[in-house]
Amino acid sequence: MNPADLLPAQSPDTASKQRIRFGIVLLPNFTLTAFSGFVDLLRLSADEGDFSKPVRCSWSVIGETLAPVRASCGIQITPWETFEKAEPFDYVVVVGGLLHSGAGASDATLQFIRRAKTLGFSLEDIADSIADIILDGVVAK
16 A cells, blocks of 8 residues: 555545644654754644643654654654554644755655645645755655
8 A cells, every 4th residue: 555645535624623733754864953843832832721732733743654763863753653544634744854864755755745745735844854855856846
């Protein structure tokens, strides 16, 4: 089965609007500061009354597998869900990092991002991830 086919068939406009849902994809050698800063921003903005509860939005780190993804600093983050099992979301956030540091995103990851773009999901990038996927031909310059 092609992981890119497993995105929800509905567009973000028809998805449930109870909470804004973010699917976060970490590219190999992603920048940890960019990732952690973004997640902390979500945590603070989603909260109500400083209880660190995701009331207004939710997020999930997603990947092709549940294998840890190494940040450029060496720390590894394990995705919480696979592309196949991820719930529908409103935004795909791709966190990149070092451009010339070995293997890039897997074919399955690029297919997943391409399908998200095709379905009209908002594709957001942090720390040069768009440069990574432009280099791989996923999106146009």
